[in-house]
Amino acid sequence: MRKKERNIICVRKQLNYITLRLEQEEDGSYTGFLKEIDLACNALTSDDVKTQIAKDLWEYANEYMEEFDLYYNSPNRRSHYPYVFSVLMQSNPVSVEKIIG
16 A cells, blocks of 8 residues: 555656746736746636636647657757646646646
8 A cells, every 4th residue: 555655645746836927918918928838828817818828738738748759859848748747637627727826
């Protein structure tokens, strides 16, 4: 039973949170930027930004894994892997919002 417990602890330590930076635009909308991964989006509210960027991140993570050799071997995208892994540990884009902060 100890080995199983250790595996769970390792997975928890691997979870990487993703930093969202929000800026309010002159028109009142919000633009969100992910610090660790080069993704951004604009929406009417900050909540809408988080929801949309979580969907975009979910799609990016799945694409990353579909084309793993290309993305992982690209110098500007290799560092994304731990974050992609964290995203894919979530069950859906709504769950991804929990690791964006």
